[in-house]
Amino acid sequence: MSGTTNPFLHLVEALDPKDPQQRFFNLSKLGDPRYERLPFSVRVLLESAVRNCDGFLVKKEDVESILNWKQTQAQTVEVPFRPSRVILQDFTGVPAVVDFAAMRDAVTQLGGDPEKINPVCPADLVIDHSIQVDFNRKTDSLQKNQDLEFDRNKERFQFLKWGSKAFRNMRIIPPGSGIVHQVNLEYLARVVFNQDGLYYPDSLVGTDSHTTMIDGLGVLGWGVGGIEAEAVMLGQPISMVLPQVVGYKLYGTPNKFITSTDIVLTVTKHLRQVGVVGKFVEFFGPGVSQLSIADRATIANMCPEYGATAAFFPVDDVSVNYLEQTGRDAEKLAYITKYLKAVAMFRDYNDVSQDPDFTQVVEMDLSAVVPCCSGPKRPQDRIAVSDMKSDFDSCLAAKQGFKGFAVAPESHHASEPFQFNGADYSLSHGSVVIAAITSCTNTSNPSVMLGAGLLAKKAVEAGLSVKPYIKTSLSPGSGVVTYYLKESGVMDYLFKLGFEVVGYGCMTCIGNSGPLPEPVVEAITKGDLVAAGILSGNRNFEGRVHPNTRANYLASPPLVIAYAIAGTVRIDFDTEPIAVNAQGKEVFLRDIWPTREEIQAVEREFVIPSMFKEVYEKIEKVNERWNALSAPSDKLYPWDPKSTYIKSPPFFTGLTMALEPPRSITDAYVLLNLGDSVTTDHISPAGNIARSSSAARYLTDKGLSPRDFNSYGSRRGNDAVMARGTFANIRLFNKFLNKQAPRTLHLPSGETMDVFDAAERYQQAGSHLVILAGKEYGSGSSRDWAAKGPFLLGIKAVLAESYERIHRSNLVGMGVIPLEYLPGVTAETLGLTGRERYSVVVPELLEPRMLVDVKLDTGKSFQVRMRFDTDVELTYFLNGGILNYMIRKMSGK
Template identity: 45%
Template sequence: MPDIAAIAPDSAIRHVETDQGRLSWVSLADYAARAGIALEKLPRSLRIILEAGLCAAARGELDAGAVQAAAAWQPGSPRSADLVFPVTRVILQDAAGLPLLADLAALRDAAAKAGQDPGAMQSVIPFALVVDHSVQIDSYGTSEALQLNLDRELDRNEERYGFLKWAAQAFDGLTLVPPGNGIIHQVHLEQLAEIVSVRNGWISADTVIGSDSHTTMVNGLGVLGWGVGGIEAEGALLGDPLTVAAPEIIGVALTGRPRPGVLATDLALALTRKLRQLGVTGAFLEFHGPGLASLSVEDRATLANMAPEYGATLALFPVDEDVLSYLRTTGRPEAHLSLIRAHLERQGLFGRDGFDAIAYSRHVAFDLGAVGPSVAGPTRPDQLVGLEDVSASFARQFPEPAATARPPVLSHGQIVLAAITSCTNTANPGAMVTAGLLARAAVERGLAVPAGIKTSFAPGSRAVPDYLAQLGLLAPLAALGFHVDAFGCAVCVGNSGPLAPDIEAALAGETVGVAVLSGNRNFEARVHPKIRAAYLMSPALVVAYALAGRIGADLSRAPLGHDAQGRPVLLRDIWPAPEAIAVAMAEMPRQRGRSAPYIPARWNSLPVQSGPRFSWQDGSTFLCPPPFFERHAGAFGALAGARPLLVLGDDITTDHISPVGTISPQMPAARYLASLGIEPDRFGSYAARRVNHEVMLRGTFANPRLRNALVPDRTGPVSRHLPSGETGDLVDIAERYGAEGRAVVILAGRNYGTGSARDWAAKGTALLGVRAVIARSFERIHRSNLVRLGVAPLELVEAVEPATLVAGAKDIAIDITPAEPLGIGSRCTIRLRIDGAAHVLHARLRADTAMEIALLQSGGVFAFFLEHKLGVTPTASVDSPVP
């Protein structure tokens, strides 16, 4: 093979005349011929990354040698270089996008402090922000709920939304989608995804990274992209291409066709369990095979959406005729559809053929016809359960509590929240039509949802109720209590709002209430702080379980209720026949989606600042200047006498590390807000307070179900000071260690950091003074975020359970000695002194790219920005929490 790095990308430049003028593109076939690459064997994801790199190199934005890793990739070959991936755009939601924009505003402040032009800190690629994570379900079950919840959202978030409007005038290329439009990923599919991008006279495949882990939903349209932390997205906006360790790339062959009654949700949950069992963490997946013919584009998007749940980086489907039809349905212009087809055909990226020739790292087969109706729960998305086994799955994890003399307000296993929610499923017309038909049949049989169940319907876009109304299916959903009450994430991200006071009081005991939702995550206490059990399912099954009222009902045989004559009504009696679903789908409007965003009446009247710098307001409890450019941990190196701040078990999620939902009055963050005179009903959520580091620091590890082995008799954000043995709030113990000059670390089990792409899970960890997380294994996005905050992720080599190792210890000290010089996969020796007895463990540093090593040596990305964007030499600060 010739020296790939020596081949000039501009040798493959071609030109084409379009209605947008003369455009340039790089021929992958020509470049491959010069480089001796068998292009037909290269996975499609790598062809897209190669094209992006070649275009950037041809424009002089990237060194030509940077494309070598993508061009030379072979399955099973030793890792030789990092993939360099210059994306064409970035997409954000408000919960992660606001902190990102605040960081950029702080970078402008730092530029001004250094005597430089703050306005020069600009985005070099387009980006969009969709406001979807802030709406809370306060009102429900009425036709007024939608407007009432939107009004309260605007009341609560006026200051935050004003900041967004400042950012829209301050940063080039920012498209702002106001609240009330839907969920980022469905809006992405319907309005924002380009499939093929035209930028500065160049054509290339559309690529994207997003600040939300479920950005992979757009993979269903054939767009290459995935979720990253907002910190990683900041670098991309400022002109730094992504660097990614060369991945395992897996071909997933879909066979068969779904059985009657099986929906895309069932397929996605079954796929999640299978791929978790096989182990695909960090892999690129490419779907192909004859089973594609039986999946709609929206079905593909449902499967791709769940990539974070099965651990993959991306889940790419091909662009084919079905994708073009979907784009036409959502209003894309015909000229752009022609450009998509022409360009992707030229690059060998169009259609379902050619996958047999691709050399994958490994192959996985998934038979669509082997999947039955199912749910996942009660606390993880990969806990797949058939309808007949749901009751047993609940009982195993939440045994019946001891009986009490007083008649309970709430029975064990009673459903207290039923939500049709989430981009995963409300973006799927087949799933929504099925739910509507089932609701209509239930109403016709006289069934009703029992009192005491909070019902919510929060579609991913305004297209959903539009077509349901035209099909006559919106009214029966409303008749069962599922009125449209928001266009946003709502229950799916924990913005469930309050339950009835007597229900919340009952949930404070051992009796466990249950949520059923058509979401994508169900970690304990995520949906609501007091709801411990939650089951994921299709929208139709949400309706069915709401009718049944209890999770213990076996819907394969137990009645959902009784009709007016007292006769039992079974699920199979009202489940819509395939023919009825087909008829309804055929009657769907030909045009779905909106070409322009909805603008709430109050949006344009919100106060807004102008100018290149944001004027931070003293005393604000929402918007505070981020501290990260002032506080850096310094380069990672040897640690002596470090103390464990937390010792945790397996499957610690970013919901455990940085909750997103309501701030409970019992939590340290609530006590801090109360000290400022803020009333409990104005505490809001952690998501809304993400640009207040004082609140977020106190919200780190604030999941009420978190178990720290150092304090085995309590849950939540608590720790024990060693060797004194005194217990207290986590932040107080961390501050005490900092005052003593002690570094702190975290010990954990497997799958540390699963869940959302949540920057504050790493930011809060760093502000607590944590220098390293020592775990059995890490999830991709959180591991990357830790590195970017200067916290070293150390993956244990030995099969040891940290919580078991330190159980009952009165004193623990930890020495960490990394190999020198620091490099990718560096080995570290960890010496634990547990009550005087020495235990030696070994770990490898999970900094997986040369850029990540550079970030750890700089003390994190903010110190790196100062040095490389502003030329300012950062100074390390103390390892203790922000006071």
């Protein structure tokens, strides 16, 4: 509670009259009929505003704006939101802790108290992105991968352990525990907080775009950039435009062969078509009550793939049953239900009188869903399994693009022979070389994991196998998955097909797929083949899964196994056998596919509360190597100048308390001329560091051999590596070069060079730089280095047709100006080539979303919108970024 200044203290009452110390803000006592018409997700925003109303960071008029949502949602009204907690994973968590450490140094230099730089809001960091599939198909693969993870990342882990000691209110879940979003769902989620006797809804922001998974449990949460999360950790509210809320009505019953993955891929494509970027989606209707929490979480997890901010399933009886199933305390369950019913946040999906007002309502009949995959390059490009073969063939022929590989017709049936372990094989277009049951999206869902296990059992019993050169892997999101797969007896069958546990973490989906066998790589390269990866993940952007798999498909875990057995995506499962066994019998997929009823029976018997309790009671202490790890105990971090993982960043060099007026952009060169859907993977890749890259040359100069390079994701604590890795994705398509390459044209000299080298030459000459882009710039993961990297390259502004929400916020947080073409205007309509010089006058008196002039050295000029959407964002920009603002605030006397 914010003390006596809160004008809503009269709403506080006891949750139980017998225990007056247990209190809550009873929003029903507002006596306002608008409250019970609000979407349930907006009620969470309202409660936070009421509880935190202090007349300064949160004002009474903010509460009125939220309460009046039906009108204000169409008016671009800015409101503050204070989440209950923050969640981080290690790829994004390391740079956040690095920034905190550097901020402590900066505050000290400005004469302030460094210990003011400390999380105010509870923060949980789960180390889950560091493990790679270096070993597979062996009984000791898990141990070997975990040992290698520790050896590679010891410096990072020591640094994080220092952070867990140096900063109050920060809990770290050690490596080997699981995937952040699954651990959040099964263990960290409170649903309702009880803080010093005050009850309020659990809510969060996280430094990973798939934070939205928790919305499936009725906890409002979404991904933000690491920069924005740091401000929340320091007690700042998020400044957000009050969202429109699309009501998504589910009805009907899915057929017995449908998985939750099929449902989510169908929803993803539908919502992409509807257009929900920047909006909340809230699910309702009788179909929701048929979905398990794991099913709902799968749909919510894919929220970034359809572009919404959040995908919310309000709490109902199914939610409470899930909390009980996952071993939550009975006393907590009682007050969760009591509190949510008292504030009208408990849902009965079959009661239409509870249906709130929505901005727009769209519907889906679950009975119309068919088995499907998505790909070959984007998660929203859904394909019915029955159409996979024909769709892949059409992609081969189509011109280079999201659905095209531009393979010459005479090469469509090319094949390349190779030897593996003394046997002869051949690869062709569409051959599966990676098959991974991976990712938070599906490994949290017992129905699809047990479905995969039952399919494996039937496949082995039918005499089927997976070719030995295919890189198969199983990376569960928590130890509970391994527990129920073993107890139900299906783990042995998964192992026989090559799907043994290789690690607990975010692996293939993030690009930690590890190396392919050298003969396979040689065959792909020699034949210029479009090889395929099939994974139960949420991301399949070009260059992400593996450099040698040009086609990557998202699929349910059972389908991952099916395509692995088939060995190709060019198969029609309806008419062609999945394989022929040793007895010469044709086996069809329908012969071995388990029904929903079979799966549910096994789930009821083997997914039980005691498993969750046993796994999570020891989660923070189970990793012996983590327990034995020593770390510094200083309040200020003792930076090691020799470290290639952890380096003090240059963001605050020369920072003073005084603000400088904003500077205009003058005669800027275009560093890169980009098209649509440039992802944060294109801007700041997380995967392997190519041996020919600028980052590789830097690490080689530091005495490292290529086997010690590790990944870009693991080196996010070192700005020198990350700046050199900016725009280093091999699939980056730069219009200057008219091909895919991590290179650009240095315009003054006409030379083609690595992007970092060109930027460095421009900076040495004192030239300003901008980037031209198309639609959905910065889509994909909420990656703060996709904003920090361009800042370090000297990028002053990005000019795009539209932005992904989190990335635009991150650019603002780093002081890079997001400029947006006016509706109907593009680089093409203006005739821009990117070879012009660009000047933008930035006025001293700035307003949100104001129009400014862009002037070219050709004499042409046009107007663009400056995408600072709120007054708070303008304040951050005028301070040179959000972290500079926080340092000045914390250093003030």
